Amino acid sequence: MGEGPGLSGRPGSADRRRRLAELLLRRELAAERAAGAPVRRPRPAEPAPLSPAQERLWLVERIYPESAAYNELSAFTLRGPLDTAVLRAALAELVHRHEALRTAIVERDDVPMQVVVPDAALTLTVDSVDGLPVRRREAAAAERAAALGAAPFDLGAPPLLRVALIRLAERHHLLVLAVHHIVSDGWSIRVLAGELIALYAAACEGRPAALPPPGVQYADYAVWQRERLESPEVAARLAHWRNSLAGAPEQLELPTDRPRPARESHAGAEYLFTLPEELVERLERRGREEGATLFMVLLAGYFVLLSRYCGREDLLVGTPYANRAGSGLEGAVGCFATTLLVRGRLSEDPTVRELLRTVRGTVLAALDNGDVPFEWLVRELRPQRALDRNPLFQTVFALHNQPVPLPPPPTGLTVEPVPRPVVAAKVDLELSFLRTPAGLDGHLEYSTDLFDPSTVQRMAAHLGVLLAAMAEDPDRAVHDLPLLTPAEAAGLAAEWRGAARHGGQDGRLRAVAGILGCTTDDVWLLAHDRGWEQAAARHCAREAMRQDASAGGLARALAAGADVLCLPASALPALTAAYRGPRSGNGPRLVLLRGDGPVPPDTGAWFARHGDRGPQLVSVWGPERTGGWGTLLVHRSDGGVHGPLGGAAPGTALAVVDARGRPVPPGVPGELLIWGPSLDGAGEGSAVTAPAGVDLPEGAGPCLATGLRVRRHPAGHLLPAEPPSAAQAAALMIEEALRRHPGVRDARVQRRGSGLVAYVVPALAAPPPVPALRRFLSETLPGRPAPGAYVYAESLDAG
Numbered sequence: 001m002g003e004g005p006g007l008s009g010r011p012g013s014a015d016r017r018r019r020l021a022e023l024l025l026r027r028e029l030a031a032e033r034a035a036g037a038p039v040r041r042p043r044p045a046e047p048a049p050l051s052p053a054q055e056r057l058w059l060v061e062r063i064y065p066e067s068a069a070y071n072e073l074s075a076f077t078l079r080g081p082l083d084t085a086v087l088r089a090a091l092a093e094l095v096h097r098h099e100a101l102r103t104a105i106v107e108r109d110d111v112p113m114q115v116v117v118p119d120a121a122l123t124l125t126v127d128s129v130d131g132l133p134v135r136r137r138e139a140a141a142a143e144r145a146a147a148l149g150a151a152p153f154d155l156g157a158p159p160l161l162r163v164a165l166i167r168l169a170e171r172h173h174l175l176v177l178a179v180h181h182i183v184s185d186g187w188s189i190r191v192l193a194g195e196l197i198a199l200y201a202a203a204c205e206g207r208p209a210a211l212p213p214p215g216v217q218y219a220d221y222a223v224w225q226r227e228r229l230e231s232p233e234v235a236a237r238l239a240h241w242r243n244s245l246a247g248a249p250e251q252l253e254l255p256t257d258r259p260r261p262a263r264e265s266h267a268g269a270e271y272l273f274t275l276p277e278e279l280v281e282r283l284e285r286r287g288r289e290e291g292a293t294l295f296m297v298l299l300a301g302y303f304v305l306l307s308r309y310c311g312r313e314d315l316l317v318g319t320p321y322a323n324r325a326g327s328g329l330e331g332a333v334g335c336f337a338t339t340l341l342v343r344g345r346l347s348e349d350p351t352v353r354e355l356l357r358t359v360r361g362t363v364l365a366a367l368d369n370g371d372v373p374f375e376w377l378v379r380e381l382r383p384q385r386a387l388d389r390n391p392l393f394q395t396v397f398a399l400h401n402q403p404v405p406l407p408p409p410p411t412g413l414t415v416e417p418v419p420r421p422v423v424a425a426k427v428d429l430e431l432s433f434l435r436t437p438a439g440l441d442g443h444l445e446y447s448t449d450l451f452d453p454s455t456v457q458r459m460a461a462h463l464g465v466l467l468a469a470m471a472e473d474p475d476r477a478v479h480d481l482p483l484l485t486p487a488e489a490a491g492l493a494a495e496w497r498g499a500a501r502h503g504g505q506d507g508r509l510r511a512v513a514g515i516l517g518c519t520t521d522d523v524w525l526l527a528h529d530r531g532w533e534q535a536a537a538r539h540c541a542r543e544a545m546r547q548d549a550s551a552g553g554l555a556r557a558l559a560a561g562a563d564v565l566c567l568p569a570s571a572l573p574a575l576t577a578a579y580r581g582p583r584s585g586n587g588p589r590l591v592l593l594r595g596d597g598p599v600p601p602d603t604g605a606w607f608a609r610h611g612d613r614g615p616q617l618v619s620v621w622g623p624e625r626t627g628g629w630g631t632l633l634v635h636r637s638d639g640g641v642h643g644p645l646g647g648a649a650p651g652t653a654l655a656v657v658d659a660r661g662r663p664v665p666p667g668v669p670g671e672l673l674i675w676g677p678s679l680d681g682a683g684e685g686s687a688v689t690a691p692a693g694v695d696l697p698e699g700a701g702p703c704l705a706t707g708l709r710v711r712r713h714p715a716g717h718l719l720p721a722e723p724p725s726a727a728q729a730a731a732l733m734i735e736e737a738l739r740r741h742p743g744v745r746d747a748r749v750q751r752r753g754s755g756l757v758a759y760v761v762p763a764l765a766a767p768p769p770v771p772a773l774r775r776f777l778s779e780t781l782p783g784r785p786a787p788g789a790y791v792y793a794e795s796l797d798a799g
Contacts, residue, residue, distance in 0.1 A: 037328060038216045038224035047113040048219035049226050050105070052375035053335045057182040058105055058112050058155065063387065066152055069266035069424040070181035073149030074189050078173040080413035083204065084165065088124050090199035094192060095122050095159055098333040099217040100183040105155035114219055120158040128167040141166045145176040146423060153180045160184075174418070183218065185337040187322050190403065192333060197407045197415060204410040218334025229376060237369040238380050241341075244365065245316075245392075248343055250383045252394045254310050254428060255668050255711065255722075256450040259729045263387045268425025270445045271453065273460045275467065277439040282471035289474070290356040294435075295399040300352075300359045301467045302397050302431055303344035304478050305459065308466075309668055311658060313347040318393040318427070321370050339374040340366045341393060352474040352481075389428070396430040429456075431463075454714065455667055461485050462665055479660055492655060492663055496690070499653035500677050508676070511650030512629055516590060516618065518564065563588060569595040569619060573735075576606045577745030577763055581613055588615045595621040598672060598710055598718045602732070603635045605739040612637045625679050625704055626652060633717050647717040652676040655691045655703075656712045663691045666714040669721040675703040730785050731756065737780045743768030748796050749787060758787035759796060767792050 050058060057070055095101045102120040106113055125148075129140040148164050160180040167173050177192065184192075195211060202209035228234060280294070287297040299317065306315050318339040324330060342362055350358065383391045409415050425447040433440040446456045462483050469481040484492070509520040558565075558578065565588040567575060572593060593601060600619040622630030632649040648654045655663050656670040664670040673691060690703055709721035723729070731749040738747035738758060745763040749756055762768065770790045777786050
């Protein structure tokens with residue numbers, strides 16, 4: 001199981017032998033560079049400096065002392081007879097063999113150092129869930145394992161390892177190990193697991209364990225690495241990285257479901273999927289044609305996916321690198337792994353073949369210079385640092401081969417690794433694959449601060465579409481590769497075909513009238529500013545009324561008992577405060593909210609206050625060339641929205657496309673296109689062809705490019721192109737909460753200096769006291785930021 005760019009291909013194949021020879025040659029060169037490799041220092045040794053990787057982890061721990069993001073958790077199912085006393089002795093010997101497990105991170109003269117203590121007692125925590133019903137034991141054991149990994153470590157109190165044994169039945173146990181990354185890495189976990197089994201088996205069988213004596217320890221390596229980093233050779237490698245990363249973007253602006261928090265919480269989850277063996281074999285064949293490994297082919301596909309999602313053609317991806325070649329460290333435990341940066345450039349519209357060749361060269365160059373710690377690259381490049389994201393890269397890619405089998409346990413006992421649940425995300429998004437006989441097991445780990453599970457699931461599906469297209473046609477330009485799944489493409493095509501079935505303008509008006517419960521004449525009048533007054537006059541203020549958003553205007557409209565109330569969408573907060581419920585059946589049946597743009601207003605405060613008791617809310621918007629009816633959405637009380645044809649008004653079709661006119665997936669920003677069989681020939685917007693993959697009916701006119709950037713929700717309605725910033729989201733949340741207070745008609749929250757100010761329009765003559773508002777917000781939004789000052793106003797019209 002490799003930590004980074006690995007080999008691919010079938011054992012014994014000529015291609016694999018060639019790549020193996022290439023890798024061995026590179027390792028020999030690495031060994032030559034490692035002349036004067038780390039040596040074991042005399043014991044007892046003086047305190048050693050931290051390695052650059054340890055220094056970064058120590059700093060992270062200082063910033064996030066309660067975080068468990070860098071706790072490495074692993075678990076093993078044990079079935080058969082188990083001697084707990086022998087297991088304790090084996091664990092003690094494991095701690096004795098590896099100084100990293102007995103290392104304390106301390107400060108000497110304000111400088112962090114690592115000190116190896118002669119003894120660090122490890123406690124084996126024994127727990128049991130066998131008293132629970134059988135069907136609940138697995139889940140209960142998993143919860144206790146997760147709790148072990150979620151507790152932060154005190155870096156100054158070794159051992160930085162916890163072990164728990166959870167009994168599920170007499171001959172069924174779960175062994176859980178949690179170790180901090182500052183003294184370990186993925187390779188180290190496998191070393192520890194293998195040695196623990198070997199020590200336990202030897203003790204049970206009354207023989208010495210066939211393990212080599214401890215060699216170079218991690219503190220020895222840290223001293224050697226610090227000395228080597230001052231060498232001319234490393235200076236030359238730093239020059240390579242400066243040149244190869246010059247002008248590279250420091251941030252990957254993936255479209256997210258929520259604004260990025262001011263500080264990372266590292267909360268994470270994962271989505272699992274599979275690439276079938278047939279596809280993997282075709283990808284390997286494409287790679288062989290260009291001298292590329294499976295790792296390089298998959299990374300190329302990931303570059304294309306990221307480019308299509310974020311609209312960038314210059315990308316940086318991190319990939320883990322074991323960093324142990326040529327230095328005799330294969331059996332050592334410590335934080336050796338580093339991150340290689342791989343740059344993907346798609347700006348010259350390469351074909352799949354061309355991209356594979358480029359990625360191959362970039363990966364090999366990164367390997368040639370991979371012994372420069374990532375932390376030194378950060379120091380050298382000096383990227384902008386922030387607490388809300390990782391520097392230089394925010395996404396990781398890795399390909400792992402099948403792990404090396406564990407040593408045989410004693411007779412009668414079986415040991416099986418347990419896939420660990422992801423509960424911490426070190427970066428925004430991490431894609432990894434594990435090679436199996438059935439193909440590739442994919443893992444997409446993601447920050448739950450930023451992404452919903454459904455979004456990550458769609459990403460995995462789109463990656464599968466891209467990879468299949470790369471395998472099918474390597475001479476195709478990567479920007480022309482399909483991205484949408486067959487179901488998404490079929491749904492878009494069906495929407496556009498459906499728009500043609502309404503038979504022109506008359507058919508559209510009848511369909512809209514059926515939804516709104518109006519006549520077709522009313523629908524036409526309500527769609528145009530010049531028609532609001534005519535509609536109101538025709539129906540004697542009983543059927544339709546256009547009003548401004550002032551308190552007096554809303555009060556008069558509600559008192560008049562109009563059946564249909566027509567308002568700008570910006571007036572919804574004021575209507576929310578002014579509406580007092582139906583009065584003897586004379587309240588409006590329908591409120592038509594006409595927006596200045598295609599994104600519907602937030603109706604959360606309305607439904608929180610009025611529920612289903614009020615009139616039906618309908619949002620409409622449309623450029624003049626659509627006759628005023630481009631989008632039409634009927635709001636529901638559950639906070640969602642519902643619109644015929646996925647948010648498009650009847651007789652209208654919508655698509656969100658990228659700069660090349662290709663439809664983008666839900667949640668990805670792009671330009672809004674509108675088409676309908678009866679689009680007017682004049683007005684704002686420009687005529688363009690239909691989006692790629694959509695066939696318009698014969699004789700259909702062009703589409704309307706609105707010039708508006710939006711995203712589309714999976715349900716069909718439109719969203720702002722970017723989620724609000726964390727500060728904007730906090731202000732909007734407070735505004736919505738304040739509007740729910742019975743003494744508040746409207747509210748606006750703005751940042752002034754370093755704090756928030758709430759502007760409040762009282763609903764009654766006597767404004768609610770400020771302490772009451774503070775108390776209301778603390779109960780409604782516990783733990784959230786709150787305004788530092790409150791200002792009462794008669795209206796918010798002046799901003």
